[in-house]
Amino acid sequence: MKDSTPPTGHWLDSRLPFLRPFCQHMARFPMPPVNLLWTIGACLMVAFGLMFVSGLFLSLHYQPDLSLAFDSVEAIERRVPSGWLIRSIHTGGVSLLFAALYIHVGRGLWYGSYKAPREIVWLSGLFLMLLFMTTAFAGYVLPWGQMSYWGATVITHAVEAIPGIGHGLLVYLLGEDTLGGVALHRFFILHFTLGFIIAAIVGLHILCLHGTGSSNPTLDSPHPDRTTRPFAPFYVTKDCLAVCVFLAIFTVLIFFLPGLLSKLDNIIPANPLKTPADITPEWYLAPWFAMLRAIPSRLGGLIAAASSLLVLFLLPWLDRSPRHNATYRPLVRLGMGFFFIAFITLILAGMHGATPLWVWLSRGAMLVWFLTFLVLLPLVAYRERQAAGNAPTQGETP
Ligand code: HEM
Numbered sequence: 001m002k003d004s005t006p007p008t009g010h011w012l013d014s015r016l017p018f019l020r021p022f023c024q025h026m027a028r029f030p031m032p033p034v035n036l037l038w039t040i041g042a043c044l045m046v047a048f049g050l051m052f053v054s055g056l057f058l059s060l061h062y063q064p065d066l067s068l069a070f071d072s073v074e075a076i077e078r079r080v081p082s083g084w085l086i087r088s089i090h091t092g093g094v095s096l097l098f099a100a101l102y103i104h105v106g107r108g109l110w111y112g113s114y115k116a117p118r119e120i121v122w123l124s125g126l127f128l129m130l131l132f133m134t135t136a137f138a139g140y141v142l143p144w145g146q147m148s149y150w151g152a153t154v155i156t157h158a159v160e161a162i163p164g165i166g167h168g169l170l171v172y173l174l175g176e177d178t179l180g181g182v183a184l185h186r187f188f189i190l191h192f193t194l195g196f197i198i199a200a201i202v203g204l205h206i207l208c209l210h211g212t213g214s215s216n217p218t219l220d221s222p223h224p225d226r227t228t229r230p231f232a233p234f235y236v237t238k239d240c241l242a243v244c245v246f247l248a249i250f251t252v253l254i255f256f257l258p259g260l261l262s263k264l265d266n267i268i269p270a271n272p273l274k275t276p277a278d279i280t281p282e283w284y285l286a287p288w289f290a291m292l293r294a295i296p297s298r299l300g301g302l303i304a305a306a307s308s309l310l311v312l313f314l315l316p317w318l319d320r321s322p323r324h325n326a327t328y329r330p331l332v333r334l335g336m337g338f339f340f341i342a343f344i345t346l347i348l349a350g351m352h353g354a355t356p357l358w359v360w361l362s363r364g365a366m367l368v369w370f371l372t373f374l375v376l377l378p379l380v381a382y383r384e385r386q387a388a389g390n391a392p393t394q395g396e397t398p
Contacts (some may be wrong), residue, residue, distance in 0.1 A: 001351070002032075002250075005111050009146065011332060022132075023232075023283065025210070025233035026231060026232070027228045027230060027231060028231070028232075029210060029213075029230065029231040030213065030228035030229070030230065030231075031214060031228055031229055031231050031235045032213070032214055032225070032226070032227075032228055033216065033218060033225050033227065033232065033234075034214055034216065035217050035227075036238075036242065037103070037111075037396060038107070038214065038216075039238055039239050039241075039242030040100050040103050040104045040107065040242070042135070042239035042242060042243055043100050043242055043243055043246040044100050044101060044104060045202065046099065046155075046243050046246065046247070047074060047093055047096055047097040047100055047246070047250075048094050048097065048199075048202065050089055050240055051089075051090060051093045051094065051097060051195075052195050052199065052249075053197055054086045054087075054089040054090040054093065054160050054189075054319075055090055055192075057086045058076060058086055058087060058090055059192060061075065061080050062076070062188070064142070064184055064185045064188035064189075065181065065184070065185075066144070066180060066184055067141060068268045069143065069144040070144045070145065070270070071141060071146075071185060073087070073142075073312065082302070085254070086087055086196075088254040088258050089171045091252040091261075091262060092250065092253045093250065093254075094136055094139070094179035094259065094282075094284070095261045095282070095283070095284065096246075096249065096250055096253060097130070097132070098136070098283075098284035099247070099284075101129060101132060102284075102343075105125070105129065105312075106340060108122065108125070108150060109315075109336060109339070110325070110326045110336055111215060111217050111219075111324060111325050111326070112219075112319070112323070112324030112325060112326070113214070113215050113324075114315045114319075115226060115281055115316060115319070115324055116316065117212045117276065118208075118212050118215060119316040120208045121205060121208045121209045121212065122130040122200060122315070123313060123316075124204050124205045124208055125205055126204065126309070126313055127201060128198060128201050128205060128311065130283060131194055131197060131201065132198065133284075133285060133288075134190070134194060135190075135191055135194040135198065136154065136282070136284065136285065137152070137193070137285060138187040138188075138190045138191040139191045140152070140186045140281075140282065141179075141183075141184065142184070142188060142191065142230070144184065144270045145265065145266030145267060145268060145269065145270060146265045146266060146268045146269070146270055146271060146276050147263045147265045147266040147276065147279070148266060148270060148281045149179060149270030149271075150270075150275060150276055151279055152179055152183075152187075152278075152282050153178075153179050153280055154171060155281075155289075155292075156173065156174060156183075157170065158292055158301070158302055159302075159303075160296035160298075160327065161297075161299040161302050162299065162302070163299065163326055166312065171185075174186075178272070188232075188262060188322050200237040200325035202280075214264065214393075217325060217327075219324045219325055220324055220325045220327075220328040220329075221325070221327075221328060222269075223352060227361065228395070239381075248292065261282070261283065263280075264306070265280075278352075278353045280299075280350065280351050280353070281350060283347055283350075283351055285348075285350070286346065286347045286348075286349070286350025286351045287308075287346035287350055288305045288308070288309075288345075288363040290346045290350035290358070290365075291304045291305040291308060291346065291366055292304075292305055292376060293350075293354050293359065293362065294349075294359055294362035294363045294366060295363075301373045304366060307370070308366070308369055308370070310372060311369075311370065311373040312373070314373075315377070318368075318373055318374065318377050318378050318381070319377040319378065319380075319381045319386075319394075320381050320383035320385065321380065321381035321385055322384065322385065322388045323384050323388075329380065329384070331376065331380050332377065333377070335371075335372040335376040335377065335380075336372070337352070338368050338372065339368060339369060339372045339373075341365075341368075342365035342366075342368035342369050343369075344361060344367075345361050345364070345365040346364070346365045346366070348361075349361050349362040349365070350362075365381040
């Protein structure tokens with residue numbers, strides 16, 4: 001009698017029928033001719049994977065208790081086998097992840113990746129960025145060093161500036177009116193849980209991208225290239241190469257320069273009675289800290305920092321031009337150039353003390369930020385839409 005059992009290769013097919021179509025879709029996904037900046041997404045996924053796994057191992061030894069937190073981190077560094085390496089991957093990885101994240105967002109801004117039909121890819125990405133910022137902030141509190149304590153105190157107390165409900169909200173969030181054991185425990189749970197939520201939203205981000213397809217840096221050029229190639233093997237190889245370079249930089253950072261990006265103040269246990277000379281956040285949160293400080297009113301600073309993110313969410317509707325690529329939009333190219341300089345200025349300002357020079361530079365940079373997105377882009381888009389009414393556009397058809 002003929003055996004009706006499928007061959008071993010098809011064993012999974014009959015049990016997980018979606019697996020093969022999924023793999024075929026991933027392999028055949030048509031990719032336009034994109035440049036190296038389109039490999040950063042893959043690097044981000046690898047960086048997030050490393051953070052997630054190293055974080056799980058760290059949580060096996062970390063103690064979210066006021067009297068034990070600092071010592072448990074010390075124990076991870078000194079006594080847990082390879083603990084120093086796992087912690088170095090986790091703390092070094094965060095800087096590299098944010099560097100890649102900001103390049104990824106910068107790529108999107110320059111090439112107009114936020115435009116139709118990729119609005120949801122953009123919005124899910126921004127949501128991911130907010131989650132990463134929150135996760136990094138919560139994670140930084142956990143070692144309970146001086147900078148953990150004082151940084152978190154300054155940022156959480158910014159909530160108090162909200163009229164009427166500020167203080168009540170702070171007490172509700174921290175569980176008491178100063179940063180203490182309850183808050184530390186909450187920060188740990190938040191930090192741990194957000195990792196899983198981020199993983200789910202990364203999935204959604206990629207799913208949305210696969211619905212619309214990747215955009216193309218040659219759009220708007222005099223010779224747009226509309227050829228596509230399958231993701232495997234062409235872009236798999238390209239992404240793998242980029243990931244190898246990314247991991248090489250990562251390795252140099254964690255093995256040879258482990259203290260490069262960490263603050264010495266944070267290897268001193270938290271002391272609520274002794275304020276450090278300068279309370280500054282890690283570089284990746286510095287732009288928003290600089291904004292909080294640049295405005296004399298606490299509420300004003302809070303509104304400015306929140307609005308700077310809000311304008312990014314509104315971008316697909318602020319720039320409704322049929323053109324995408326800043327390379328071919330001279331005024332947008334100039335605006336984006338100034339915006340990138342303003343962003344770096346805010347990073348530097350947030351990492352330095354609040355001297356008049358840095359405060360004024362932050363104000364200038366904020367002005368550039370808001371002018372670029374709220375004035376320049378809508379005006380240029382309006383002009384380009386008018387021009388497109390007369391001439392055929394080379395833009396993408398959604
Ligand atoms: C950990 C966080 C993130 C991961 C893992 C991730 C992953 C990816 C991957 C793998 C791609 C496809 C390859 C590429 O275009 O580079 C992609 C595309 C994209 N991402 Fe992200 N991303 C993240 C965060 C963000 C953020 C913060 C934004 C924007 C605010 C964003 C916006 C986009 C856009 C608009 C595209 C489509 C680009 C195009 O085709 O022009 N992503 N992302």
